[in-house]
Amino acid sequence: MNPDLYKLQPYPFQRLRDLFAGTTPNPDYSPINLSIGEPKHATPTLISSALADNLAGLATYPTTLGVAKLRETIATWIAKRYQIPALNAETEIIPVNGSREALFAFAQTVIDSSLPQPVVISPNPFYQIYEGAALLAGAEPYFLNTLPSNDFGMAFESVPESVLQRTQLVYVCSPGNPSGKVLSMEQWKEIFTLSDRYGFVIAADECYSEIYFDEANPPLGALQAAHQLGRDYSRLVVFSSLSKRSNVPGMRSGFVAGDAKILEKFLLYRTYHGCAMNPAVQAASAAAWQDEVHVVENRRLYAEKFAAVTPMLQDVLEVELPDAAFYLWAYTGQSDTKFALSLYRDYNVTVLPGSFLAREAHGINPGQGFIRIALVASLAECVEAAERIRQLAKSQG
Numbered sequence: 230m231n232p233d234l235y236k237l238q239p240y241p242f243q244r245l246r247d248l249f250a251g252t253t254p255n256p257d258y259s260p261i262n263l264s265i266g267e268p269k270h271a272t273p274t275l276i277s278s279a280l281a282d283n284l285a286g287l288a289t290y291p292t293t294l295g296v297a298k299l300r301e302t303i304a305t306w307i308a309k310r311y312q313i314p315a316l317n318a319e320t321e322i323i324p325v326n327g328s329r330e331a332l333f334a335f336a337q338t339v340i341d342s343s344l345p346q347p348v349v350i351s352p353n354p355f356y357q358i359y360e361g362a363a364l365l366a367g368a369e370p371y372f373l374n375t376l377p378s379n380d381f382g383m384a385f386e387s388v389p390e391s392v393l394q395r396t397q398l399v400y401v402c403s404p405g406n407p408s409g410k411v412l413s414m415e416q417w418k419e420i421f422t423l424s425d426r427y428g429f430v431i432a433a434d435e436c437y438s439e440i441y442f443d444e445a446n447p448p449l450g451a452l453q454a455a456h457q458l459g460r461d462y463s464r465l466v467v468f469s470s471l472s473k474r475s476n477v478p479g480m481r482s483g484f485v486a487g488d489a490k491i492l493e494k495f496l497l498y499r500t501y502h503g504c505a506m507n508p509a510v511q512a513a514s515a516a517a518w519q520d521e522v523h524v525v526e527n528r529r530l531y532a533e534k535f536a537a538v539t540p541m542l543q544d545v546l547e548v549e550l551p552d553a554a555f556y557l558w559a560y561t562g563q564s565d566t567k568f569a570l571s572l573y574r575d576y577n578v579t580v581l582p583g584s585f586l587a588r589e590a591h592g593i594n595p596g597q598g599f600i601r602i603a604l605v606a607s608l609a610e611c612v613e614a615a616e617r618i619r620q621l622a623k624s625q626g
Contacts, residue, residue, distance in 0.1 A: 236364045240357055241585040248566055248582070249573055258577035261606060261614045265581070266406070266555065268476045269605045270530055273523040276477055279516035286508025293496060293505045295324035302515045303484050311453035320489040321462070323496055324506050324514065327481040328436045328470040332400070333362040335466065338498040339398050339430050339491070342367030348392055350399040352383050354407055354586035354596045356434065359400040368397065372590035377547075377560075381408040382416060385423055387591075393427050402434040404441070404448055407558045407586060407601040409551020417454035424464050430491060433467045436483070437554035439474040439524055442532050448553050452487065462487045466495075473555070474524055475517045482506065482514040531555050534604045534611045541615040545622035557602040558583070563625070565598050571625075576617035 239247070245264060254260065294300070300318040307322075308315040316322055325331035340347050340363075349363035353372035363370045371392055375381040383401070401420065403412040412420075424431055433451035441448055451467050470483035485492065499505075506514070517523075535550055539557065542548050547560035561568045565582040572578050583599030602618075604611050 231365070233365050233367065237361055238357075241581060244585045245569075245579075245581060248570055252570065252574050254573055254577040255575050256577075258617065260577045260579070261610050261617075262579045263603045263606060263611070263614055264579040264601075265605075266473075266603045267478055267605060268473055268555075269607070270476045270527055272476050273517070273520070275520055275523070276475060276480075276513050276517050280480070280509050280513035283509040283512035286512065289508060291505040291508050291511065293323075293500045295506055296508075296511055299324055299506075299511045299515045299518075302518045303486070306518045307452065307486060310447070311450045311456070313453055313456040316452075316486055317489065321492060322484055322486045323492055323499070324511065325468075325483050325485055325499075326504050326506055327472060327478075328434065328468040328483040329358055330481075330504060331468055331483065331485050332356070332358045332432065332434060333365075334498060334502055334504070335432055335468075335485070335495060336362035336366040336368070336398060338495045339432075340366035340368045341397065344395075344397075346395050348396040350383075350388070350392075350396055350429075352400070352402055352405065353588055353590050354583060354599075355400070356402060356406050357586075360588070363398070369395075370588075371396070372588055374587075374590055374593065374595040375405065375408060375410070376595050381405060381410040382412075383420075385419060393423065396427055396429045398430050398432060399424070400432050400434060401451070403451070404435075404437040404551070404553035406434075406437065406554065407556045407583070407596075407599075409437070409554040409556055409558065411448040411552040412454075414449060414454055414457065417449070417451065418458060421455065421458065421460060421465075428464070430464045430466065430488075433465065435467055436470040437473055438469065440528060440531055440555050441553040442528070442535070442550070444525070444528070462489075464488055464491070466491055471514060471517050474527070476527060477513075477517065480510055480513065482510055482517075530608075531604065534608050537608065538602075538604060538611050538615045541612070541619060545619050555604050557604065559600050559602060560598055561600055561622070562598065565596065565600055568621070568625075569600055572618060572621050576621055578614045578617050580618075
């Protein structure tokens with residue numbers, strides 16, 4: 230067996246199941262699950278119809294690069310969304326089966342394990358795929374704690390020179406999971422400068438980019454930042470997904486875009502990896518990327534929930550409206566696991582302890598004391614859950 234497999238830690242939701250094992254939730258309350266970032270809004274008909282209308286594509290093998298129509302549609306969407314010149318659909322875009330598998334596979338392509346002690350830098354808390362991808366690529370994860378005290382930013386100035394010299398890949402998540410923090414132009418400029426100096430590749434995870442609150446000010450993207458700074462896309466690859474944007478997590482559809490030289494090698498890896506996108510899914514994906522009406526409505530539904538729930542929790546927890554995404558990252562002032570267990574046992578509401586999303590690094594677990602609340606359920610359920618959280622917090626106060 231691959232010895233690196235033994236370095237992997239249980240996934241957060243397995244840890245949550247273990248935490249709740251043997252606990253019976255209060256039957257006086259209906260269950261409300263806000264622990265997992267799984268969109269619950271209805272899948273738009275235009276997507277499901279396109280999927281059904283193209284089932285004949287199941288009779289053919291898809292290519293790893295995907296059909297030209299999908300890549301061209303994605304190129305058009307990127308150009309319009311980020312106000313940048315259209316990318317080359319032949320060399321700078323690859324459809325992927327959701328950003329999750331691509332984020333993992335990317336490290337296997339980028340990391341040169343023949344070099345001494347390669348490093349992958351990740352925010353902390355973080356999406357667990359970053360750590361697993363680094364370990365199974367033969368690299369050492371190096372975590373940057375994102376805390377309220379640093380406005381949930383990645384403090385690269387704290388990274389020792391010796392670590393930066395060994396860094397081959399940096400995962401950046403903007404809007405962030407779980408904080409919802411959007412990186413500023415100055416922060417992107419710092420990351421690009423360091424990439425130029427040390428030669429590391431940037432994997433920009435932007436799967437939450439289309440869930441935000443001000444229609445006139447969408448989150449800044451990595452490609453957009455590079456373009457505005459007068460840069461090309463050297464050592465930069467962006468990961469995006471339809472799962473959150475279009476409420477199709479089960480369709481497993483996204484794209485990577487950026488540095489053509491890196492994507493040429495990534496395509497080679499994927500050809501052997503065997504992850505070409507289903508032809509019917511490609512057709513449905515093209516339909517989704519071409520339509521913004523359903524995305525605007527999706528944002529409206531999330532904004533409605535945040536507007537209702539955030540004020541309800543602010544007098545019992547330390548929590549603020551995020552820049553974007555669909556999480557509230559709330560500080561409880563106590564053990565996050567104890568709070569989550571009490572909430573489940575006494576009020577039948579499930580949230581994710583923040584410590585499960587982080588690792589002990591530089592003397593602390595930056596998720597300790599926090600809970601992640603995914604506002605993915607209906608408005609009524611989210612409001613009801615917020616009231617139950619209030620009751621628990623007040624009873625413990």
